[in-house]
Amino acid sequence: MAHKGKDKSQSEHPDEEPLIRRINADEIPPEVMPLGSGNYSTVYTGIFEGKSIAVKRCKNNNHFDAEYRFFQQVGRHRNIIELIAYCRTENVFILEKGQCSLMEKMKELTWKLTRRALKHIAKALIHIHAKGFVYMDLKPENAVLVLNEKRKKGKKREQEEEDGGQKMDTKLVDFGATTRKGSFANFRTKNYSDPKQRVACSTKDDVYSFGVVLLQLLKKCDENGVIDVIHEAKTNQTFVIDGDLKTSMDENVNGSSSRRQQQQNQDVKRSSSALLE
Protein backbone atom coordinates (compact mmCIF):
# COMPACT_ATOMS: atom_id res chain seq x y z
CA MET A 1 0.00 0.00 0.00
CA ALA A 2 1.37 3.41 -0.94
CA HIS A 3 1.70 5.89 1.91
CA LYS A 4 1.16 9.57 1.44
CA GLY A 5 4.47 11.43 1.08
CA LYS A 6 6.42 8.21 0.81
CA ASP A 7 9.84 8.38 -0.83
CA LYS A 8 9.31 6.93 -4.32
CA SER A 9 12.75 5.34 -4.45
CA GLN A 10 12.08 3.36 -1.28
CA SER A 11 10.50 0.10 -2.32
CA GLU A 12 8.30 -1.95 0.01
CA HIS A 13 10.72 -4.80 -0.69
CA PRO A 14 14.37 -3.92 -0.10
CA ASP A 15 15.64 -5.99 -3.07
CA GLU A 16 13.33 -4.34 -5.57
CA GLU A 17 14.70 -1.64 -7.86
CA PRO A 18 13.76 1.88 -6.77
CA LEU A 19 11.23 3.54 -9.07
CA ILE A 20 12.98 6.18 -11.12
CA ARG A 21 10.88 8.44 -13.30
CA ARG A 22 11.30 8.13 -17.06
CA ILE A 23 10.58 11.13 -19.28
CA ASN A 24 10.38 11.68 -23.05
CA ALA A 25 12.79 13.84 -25.05
CA ASP A 26 10.23 16.64 -25.35
CA GLU A 27 9.98 16.86 -21.54
CA ILE A 28 13.69 17.71 -21.10
CA PRO A 29 13.92 21.32 -19.87
CA PRO A 30 15.78 23.84 -22.07
CA GLU A 31 19.21 25.05 -21.05
CA VAL A 32 19.22 28.09 -18.77
CA MET A 33 22.83 28.36 -17.59
CA PRO A 34 25.90 26.09 -17.75
CA LEU A 35 26.84 24.46 -14.43
CA GLY A 36 29.89 22.47 -15.42
CA SER A 37 31.31 19.89 -17.76
CA GLY A 38 33.64 16.91 -17.63
CA ASN A 39 35.10 14.32 -19.99
CA TYR A 40 31.77 12.57 -20.40
CA SER A 41 29.05 15.16 -20.06
CA THR A 42 27.81 18.71 -19.91
CA VAL A 43 25.58 19.97 -17.12
CA TYR A 44 23.28 22.98 -17.12
CA THR A 45 20.50 24.48 -15.01
CA GLY A 46 16.86 24.26 -15.98
CA ILE A 47 13.37 24.33 -14.54
CA PHE A 48 11.51 21.04 -14.17
CA GLU A 49 7.97 21.07 -12.79
CA GLY A 50 8.54 24.51 -11.30
CA LYS A 51 11.75 23.51 -9.55
CA SER A 52 15.30 24.59 -10.31
CA ILE A 53 17.24 21.46 -11.30
CA ALA A 54 20.41 20.32 -13.10
CA VAL A 55 20.26 18.63 -16.51
CA LYS A 56 23.16 16.29 -17.25
CA ARG A 57 23.70 15.30 -20.89
CA CYS A 58 26.03 12.31 -21.20
CA LYS A 59 28.17 12.08 -24.30
CA ASN A 60 27.84 8.31 -24.66
CA ASN A 61 25.57 5.38 -23.80
CA ASN A 62 28.14 3.58 -21.64
CA HIS A 63 28.51 6.48 -19.25
CA PHE A 64 24.75 6.93 -19.07
CA ASP A 65 24.15 3.22 -18.45
CA ALA A 66 26.78 3.00 -15.69
CA GLU A 67 25.33 6.03 -13.92
CA TYR A 68 21.76 4.78 -14.34
CA ARG A 69 22.69 1.38 -12.87
CA PHE A 70 24.27 3.14 -9.90
CA PHE A 71 21.12 5.13 -9.11
CA GLN A 72 19.00 2.03 -9.54
CA GLN A 73 21.07 -0.21 -7.29
CA VAL A 74 22.54 2.12 -4.68
CA GLY A 75 19.42 4.15 -3.92
CA ARG A 76 19.12 7.46 -2.15
CA HIS A 77 21.38 9.02 0.44
CA ARG A 78 21.50 12.58 1.77
CA ASN A 79 25.10 13.01 0.53
CA ILE A 80 24.45 11.63 -2.95
CA ILE A 81 22.82 13.91 -5.49
CA GLU A 82 19.20 12.96 -6.09
CA LEU A 83 18.12 11.62 -9.47
CA ILE A 84 14.73 13.15 -10.27
CA ALA A 85 14.11 11.71 -13.76
CA TYR A 86 15.92 10.40 -16.83
CA CYS A 87 15.54 10.15 -20.60
CA ARG A 88 17.36 7.15 -22.04
CA THR A 89 16.97 8.05 -25.72
CA GLU A 90 18.81 11.36 -25.10
CA ASN A 91 21.23 10.07 -22.41
CA VAL A 92 19.91 12.76 -20.06
CA PHE A 93 19.51 12.88 -16.27
CA ILE A 94 17.44 15.43 -14.38
CA LEU A 95 19.24 15.91 -11.07
CA GLU A 96 18.91 17.87 -7.87
CA LYS A 97 20.90 21.07 -8.44
CA GLY A 98 24.12 21.95 -6.61
CA GLN A 99 25.29 25.58 -6.28
CA CYS A 100 28.84 24.82 -7.42
CA SER A 101 31.49 22.13 -7.18
CA LEU A 102 33.69 21.70 -4.11
CA MET A 103 36.65 22.53 -6.37
CA GLU A 104 35.22 25.99 -7.16
CA LYS A 105 34.48 26.76 -3.49
CA MET A 106 37.55 25.12 -1.94
CA LYS A 107 39.61 28.29 -1.47
CA GLU A 108 36.85 30.01 0.53
CA LEU A 109 36.15 27.20 2.97
CA THR A 110 37.04 27.70 6.62
CA TRP A 111 38.34 24.77 8.62
CA LYS A 112 34.87 23.99 10.01
CA LEU A 113 33.31 23.88 6.55
CA THR A 114 36.20 21.85 5.18
CA ARG A 115 35.70 19.31 7.96
CA ARG A 116 31.96 19.25 7.29
CA ALA A 117 32.50 18.64 3.55
CA LEU A 118 34.90 15.77 4.29
CA LYS A 119 32.41 14.24 6.71
CA HIS A 120 29.67 14.34 4.08
CA ILE A 121 31.90 12.74 1.45
CA ALA A 122 32.89 10.00 3.92
CA LYS A 123 29.21 9.30 4.67
CA ALA A 124 28.41 8.97 0.97
CA LEU A 125 31.34 6.57 0.47
CA ILE A 126 30.30 4.44 3.44
CA HIS A 127 26.83 4.10 1.91
CA ILE A 128 28.19 3.23 -1.55
CA HIS A 129 30.57 0.64 -0.07
CA ALA A 130 27.80 -0.90 2.02
CA LYS A 131 25.85 -1.46 -1.21
CA GLY A 132 28.81 -3.37 -2.69
CA PHE A 133 30.14 -0.63 -4.99
CA VAL A 134 33.33 1.41 -5.23
CA TYR A 135 32.98 5.03 -6.38
CA MET A 136 36.33 5.11 -8.26
CA ASP A 137 36.38 8.80 -9.23
CA LEU A 138 36.64 10.83 -6.05
CA LYS A 139 37.95 14.37 -6.63
CA PRO A 140 36.69 17.84 -5.65
CA GLU A 141 35.06 18.37 -9.09
CA ASN A 142 32.77 15.42 -8.40
CA ALA A 143 31.32 16.81 -5.18
CA VAL A 144 28.84 19.70 -5.22
CA LEU A 145 27.54 22.03 -2.54
CA VAL A 146 23.77 21.95 -2.16
CA LEU A 147 21.66 24.41 -0.24
CA ASN A 148 19.98 22.55 2.60
CA GLU A 149 16.62 24.20 3.13
CA LYS A 150 15.50 21.71 5.73
CA ARG A 151 18.26 22.21 8.30
CA LYS A 152 16.62 23.04 11.59
CA LYS A 153 16.45 26.75 12.35
CA GLY A 154 18.42 27.86 15.38
CA LYS A 155 19.97 24.44 15.88
CA LYS A 156 23.43 25.31 14.75
CA ARG A 157 23.54 29.07 14.63
CA GLU A 158 27.32 29.17 14.82
CA GLN A 159 27.59 27.04 11.70
CA GLU A 160 25.02 29.05 9.79
CA GLU A 161 26.96 32.22 10.52
CA GLU A 162 30.04 30.63 9.06
CA ASP A 163 28.17 29.59 5.93
CA GLY A 164 27.28 33.28 5.50
CA GLY A 165 23.71 32.41 6.45
CA GLN A 166 23.58 29.57 3.94
CA LYS A 167 23.31 25.95 4.92
CA MET A 168 25.37 23.84 2.57
CA ASP A 169 25.59 20.08 2.30
CA THR A 170 28.21 18.32 0.22
CA LYS A 171 26.92 15.66 -2.17
CA LEU A 172 28.67 13.36 -4.64
CA VAL A 173 27.82 13.55 -8.35
CA ASP A 174 29.13 11.61 -11.39
CA PHE A 175 28.64 7.87 -10.98
CA GLY A 176 29.87 6.83 -14.42
CA ALA A 177 33.01 5.16 -13.05
CA THR A 178 31.30 3.37 -10.16
CA THR A 179 32.19 -0.33 -10.18
CA ARG A 180 31.17 -3.42 -8.20
CA LYS A 181 33.69 -4.37 -5.50
CA GLY A 182 36.17 -6.92 -6.84
CA SER A 183 35.35 -6.25 -10.50
CA PHE A 184 37.90 -5.28 -13.11
CA ALA A 185 38.64 -1.57 -12.83
CA ASN A 186 38.71 -0.14 -16.34
CA PHE A 187 39.09 3.38 -14.99
CA ARG A 188 41.34 5.03 -12.40
CA THR A 189 41.61 8.80 -12.00
CA LYS A 190 45.16 10.09 -12.47
CA ASN A 191 46.67 11.66 -9.33
CA TYR A 192 43.78 10.51 -7.13
CA SER A 193 44.43 6.78 -7.42
CA ASP A 194 47.03 4.67 -5.67
CA PRO A 195 49.75 3.67 -8.16
CA LYS A 196 50.07 0.39 -6.23
CA GLN A 197 46.40 -0.62 -6.60
CA ARG A 198 45.84 -3.74 -8.67
CA VAL A 199 43.33 -4.37 -11.47
CA ALA A 200 40.36 -5.39 -9.32
CA CYS A 201 38.81 -2.46 -7.53
CA SER A 202 38.29 -2.37 -3.79
CA THR A 203 37.13 0.12 -1.20
CA LYS A 204 40.84 0.93 -0.73
CA ASP A 205 40.66 2.76 -4.06
CA ASP A 206 38.20 5.25 -2.57
CA VAL A 207 40.06 5.49 0.75
CA TYR A 208 43.25 6.50 -1.07
CA SER A 209 41.39 9.13 -3.13
CA PHE A 210 39.72 10.39 0.05
CA GLY A 211 43.22 10.88 1.55
CA VAL A 212 44.28 12.87 -1.52
CA VAL A 213 41.13 15.05 -1.39
CA LEU A 214 41.70 15.64 2.33
CA LEU A 215 45.26 16.83 1.66
CA GLN A 216 44.09 18.94 -1.27
CA LEU A 217 41.42 20.67 0.83
CA LEU A 218 43.97 21.34 3.56
CA LYS A 219 46.44 22.84 1.05
CA LYS A 220 43.75 24.38 -1.18
CA CYS A 221 45.68 23.47 -4.30
CA ASP A 222 44.39 22.70 -7.78
CA GLU A 223 44.79 19.37 -9.56
CA ASN A 224 48.32 20.24 -10.70
CA GLY A 225 49.44 20.74 -7.10
CA VAL A 226 48.16 17.36 -5.98
CA ILE A 227 51.38 15.47 -6.83
CA ASP A 228 53.45 17.85 -4.65
CA VAL A 229 50.99 17.57 -1.79
CA ILE A 230 51.14 13.76 -1.86
CA HIS A 231 54.93 13.92 -1.96
CA GLU A 232 55.01 16.26 1.04
CA ALA A 233 52.67 14.05 3.05
CA LYS A 234 54.65 10.92 2.24
CA THR A 235 58.12 12.28 2.88
CA ASN A 236 57.82 14.93 5.60
CA GLN A 237 57.27 14.32 9.28
CA THR A 238 55.11 17.40 9.45
CA PHE A 239 52.49 18.45 6.92
CA VAL A 240 52.47 22.25 6.70
CA ILE A 241 49.11 24.02 6.51
CA ASP A 242 49.29 27.75 5.77
CA GLY A 243 47.09 30.80 5.41
CA ASP A 244 43.54 31.41 6.58
CA LEU A 245 42.77 27.72 6.94
CA LYS A 246 45.64 27.32 9.40
CA THR A 247 44.31 30.27 11.42
CA SER A 248 40.74 28.96 11.51
CA MET A 249 42.03 25.46 12.30
CA ASP A 250 44.17 26.69 15.20
CA GLU A 251 41.27 28.76 16.54
CA ASN A 252 39.10 25.69 16.39
CA VAL A 253 41.67 23.40 17.97
CA ASN A 254 42.76 25.81 20.71
CA GLY A 255 39.62 27.91 21.03
CA SER A 256 36.38 27.40 22.80
CA SER A 257 35.11 24.38 20.82
CA SER A 258 34.07 21.24 22.66
CA ARG A 259 36.61 18.62 23.70
CA ARG A 260 35.09 16.21 21.19
CA GLN A 261 35.59 18.74 18.38
CA GLN A 262 39.15 19.42 19.52
CA GLN A 263 39.85 15.71 19.41
CA GLN A 264 38.35 15.44 15.89
CA ASN A 265 40.52 18.32 14.68
CA GLN A 266 43.67 16.74 16.11
CA ASP A 267 42.70 13.44 14.49
CA VAL A 268 42.36 15.04 11.04
CA LYS A 269 45.70 16.83 11.45
CA ARG A 270 47.41 13.54 12.30
CA SER A 271 45.64 11.43 9.67
CA SER A 272 46.39 13.88 6.85
CA SER A 273 49.95 12.59 6.65
CA ALA A 274 49.32 9.08 8.01
CA LEU A 275 46.70 8.24 5.35
CA LEU A 276 49.14 8.02 2.51
CA GLU A 277 51.88 6.09 4.29
Ligand SMILES: Nc1ncnc2c1ncn2[C@@H]1O[C@H](COP(=O)(O)OP(=O)(O)O)[C@@H](O)[C@H]1O
Ligand atom coordinates in the same frame (compact mmCIF):
# COMPACT_ATOMS: atom_id res chain seq x y z
N1 LIG B 1 23.73 18.18 -9.94
C1 LIG B 1 24.69 19.06 -10.17
N2 LIG B 1 24.58 20.31 -9.69
C2 LIG B 1 25.55 21.24 -9.94
N3 LIG B 1 26.65 21.00 -10.67
C3 LIG B 1 26.81 19.76 -11.18
C4 LIG B 1 25.84 18.74 -10.95
N4 LIG B 1 26.26 17.63 -11.57
C5 LIG B 1 27.43 17.94 -12.15
N5 LIG B 1 27.77 19.23 -11.92
C6 LIG B 1 28.95 19.94 -12.43
O1 LIG B 1 29.23 19.50 -13.75
C7 LIG B 1 30.52 18.90 -13.82
C8 LIG B 1 30.45 17.71 -14.76
O2 LIG B 1 29.52 16.75 -14.27
P1 LIG B 1 29.96 15.24 -13.98
O3 LIG B 1 28.75 14.53 -13.48
O4 LIG B 1 31.16 15.22 -13.10
O5 LIG B 1 30.30 14.71 -15.44
P2 LIG B 1 31.60 14.02 -16.09
O6 LIG B 1 31.32 12.57 -16.02
O7 LIG B 1 31.63 14.51 -17.49
O8 LIG B 1 32.80 14.42 -15.29
C9 LIG B 1 30.91 18.55 -12.38
O9 LIG B 1 32.30 18.59 -12.21
C10 LIG B 1 30.20 19.63 -11.59
O10 LIG B 1 31.00 20.81 -11.55
Ligand SMILES: [Mg+2]
Ligand atom coordinates in the same frame (compact mmCIF):
# COMPACT_ATOMS: atom_id res chain seq x y z
MG1 LIG C 1 33.08 14.42 -13.22
